[in-house]
Amino acid sequence: MSEQVDIFLVDDNQDDLDLTYAALKETNPQLNIATARDGAEALDYLLCRGKFLNRDCAQPKLVLLDIKLPKIDGLEVLKEIKERQETQRIPVVMLTSSTRKQDLDASYKAGANSYLVKSVDYEQFMRDVQQLGQYWLGLNQPL
């Protein structure tokens, strides 16, 4: 039996994935983090299908979702998560490199709970991730 996953991290860029993973772990080494590299894999994981058919299907406390993903785009994954009853209560924070207004608008329109611009400055990024974890993992958990 697998442990309860705190954060499900989806990013296609291995460097970005590692950095976000590192930043999260640096914030709290106890965090249990699962990852996926594209939209299709992310949905398979969350909906317990495909290669995750035998997963215990406990949902993560938070999904960090890159906005631009191969196969199924981040925004599409977000819409699917928010439309399905079994996943719609999981908080989703969109990750992006862009500061484009359209991306932000599209994310919130699709039901994103929050939005994080991945800063080039690692220390800044660390601070953002820390705040994000505190809020979504600490304050916003249903009992």
Place this chain on the structure above:
Amino acid sequence: MNWRVPAFSDLPISRKLILAGALPTITVLALAGALFFLYESTSLKKAMPRDLATMANFLALASRASLSFEDPQSATDLLNSLQTNPRIVAAAIYDQKREHFASYSRTNSSIAIPPVPPGQELKINDETVEILTDISLGNKTIGSIYLVSDLLAFKERIRIYGAGVVVAIVIFSAISLTIAFAMQRSISTPLNELAGTARVISENNDFNVRASQQKGPELNLLTTAFNQMLSQIQRQDASLRARTAQLETTNKELEAFTYTVSHDLRAPLRAMSSYSHLLRKNFAAHLPEEARDYLQRVQNNAQKMAELIDELLTFSRLDAEPLQKTPINLTDIFRSIGEELMSVNENHAVLKVDTLPTVEADPILIQQVATNLLSNAFKYSRNQPAPEVQVGCFLQDGNEVIFVRDNGVGFDMLYSNKLFGVFQRLHSGKEFEGTGVGLAIVQRIVKRHGGAVWAEAQVGKGATFYFYLAKGL
């Protein structure tokens, strides 16, 4: 012509032509009819007492014998002969002593015969005319005759005249209108056709439609010119469409480009910056001082490039979104942004913001202008012993010119033309940090608001940046 009758100018041309053709005829007809009627009724009015007087004179002559022989019966017979004239309603003969001698009264008549001759010789009442004529024999008046004629017949005649005139006017007017209607068609039909063609074109935006050629020199010229104009518009429309399509493609490509830049160009930078940071931090003990310095430089440059990308994206996006204009109080904007900038950068400058006008502009873009101008002013004056930044306003050629003045390092006016270029800098990055996009952004925003921006400076004595926005654009 048309201004005389405002409603006339609103009529369709066919009605105008009908009216223009028929109205003068109808007017002349009506005037002639009225004149004829007036003449006829006046002469009839004059003739009527004259006829009555003739009749009275005839009766006076005929009754002389009856009066002379004092024979009232023959006088009564004479008067009764008036029965044949329906107009005479009453008649009476009086003798020398002005006493009643004989009388006649038409059946059903309610006219009372006066017992003595009435005073007036001729009296015209509402419905009757009375006449009194002396009956003379030689030089001697032997009596008088009194006749009453009713005006009904006269009025009837006037009525018939009037009706005749009206009927004639109506018939002639109808004929005139029919002729005008038939004739206007040759003018209004081609014009309506032309107008219809114009409407079809403007409704459907179909410039392939052509107006059919019309007869008559003017209309022929008009349709030819109209069609030539259409061909010209068609050509221009086609080239405009082609250019718009091209521009749309370019815009889409640019949009895709900025999307790629903002998403994909930053990712490797983040990796470079972050891993050099982690390397420097996590392996500090294993790295010589020089290596740590190099890593810091890698990190700084990645950071710098990220800033450049951001600025460039901001700059390229300035034209993409339409202006959202609202009234903006510039005083508030410059004060709040100035205070925010000072608190963030722990700047100890003295900021003085005069009362500035309220302008119609895009609030986000104007905040950007204020931010860029103020942060420049703070930046280039921060090394002065007593840095001062002043924001004010004055009127020049009807424009409210805003200025931001600092007492900082200034610049050589020789290079003022390079000030607003993208990535153009007059100071080294070592002296003053920056990307060289700020003023280019300011210029583009101000230009989008139909305004202008310029600067004045002197090396070591500070710089002043001026701008104004077009009013009500």
